[in-house]
Amino acid sequence: MTFAPKMQKPQHTEDPTISSIKLSESDKKYENSADRDIWKAFNKGNETAFNYIYRVYAPALFQYGWQFSKDKNILQDCIQNIFIYLRSKRGDLTKVNSIRAYLFKIMQREVLRMVKSEKQSIHSSWDYNERIFPIEICHETKLIQQEYDIEMKRKIQYAMNQLTSRQRQAVLLLIEEGMNYKEIAEVMEFSDVRSARKIIYRALDTLKVLIRNKK
Template identity: 55%
Template sequence: MTNSTKNQNNQTVILIEHAEAVKQYEKKPEIEIWAAFNRGDEKAFNYIYRFHATAMFEFGIQITNDIGVVQDCIQNIFIYLRRKRGELKEVHSIKAYLFKSLQREIIRKLKKIKSNESKNIDSFEDSFQIELSHETKLIQLEIETEKTLLIEDALNKLTTRQRQAILLLYKEGMSYKEIAEVLEFSEVKSARKLIYRALDSIKSIIETKMFGSNK
């Protein structure tokens, strides 16, 4: 058997395993999927990785544009999860848990890279730039190019936390409770207030751009 044939066979096995995992878990509550993974079910682990890894990368690349850092952090998280199976706490929202873990891991790694500086999440304003595109569909509005650019400009004038919250709400479809978990707020109302203020700021920035300071 040639190496090419072996690789094709391996890929086929992976696709079959993924299809089986999706079929088995796609309609189950997340708390059950997590519990199965925590018990050592490899299909549950495969489902979690395959279902969330891409979204994790898209979220991570908004924190830092260093692709290698993001990829390493995602890998580290899943290595840690596999090693800690059987010891993990109950999780109701897997995506929120993974996003929060990724954010912490990226910040930890960036701090280590720049160990001579004291950094926190608000220090990465310039690297957390949201680009509106057909793929991301951040805000589902069919408007002309000029207004799209205005919204993009307004988004990038928000604080880092505001941009994160908007991304999680519109791109990832998270609830206010999940957003509060990712951003590590003690109360859900803090996430809601952050988003309301962000939307007010977007509106104000756009109106100022379009009509000037004196409407």
């Protein structure tokens, strides 16, 4: 099942590229520069740019992929495959405006492909179905204490999970991942940004109706 194999950790980690994962002095340089420039540097073979991309996005891809498959080995393999592929294509990579959106899109494709190719496994039942992208409403602060608010929270959470999985996906990309509509359109493979806006508007409309009716 493993596409890229698990390898033993090397005895000596003095490989300059490996030790550079820890040095993040230079990471800072990229913190504020646009995705396009980071991607360009990565395309030119700059290892610091690669380290930055990996550090920032590998954990995010893992969390995102988890929505499609609950097999951690698959997710790790997908992340490996994606980066191995991208590194092998350095020099010919096309322009990318949002690294997060681009990586999410290919992660989604890769996970679904892997899940499909593992028909025999118990995880094969995971498909792009109505149960994925469940949403949780939680209040980190103590503000929400009153009975009324707890009830409200329960209502909103119930309503959220009555939405279609595509709607929930859009809501999570917008609010949890903080993506803009252009990025959402890219991840969800809409040809038009307006479709991304539309799906959010519809989701909100549905929510309002559901919450009102529940009262």
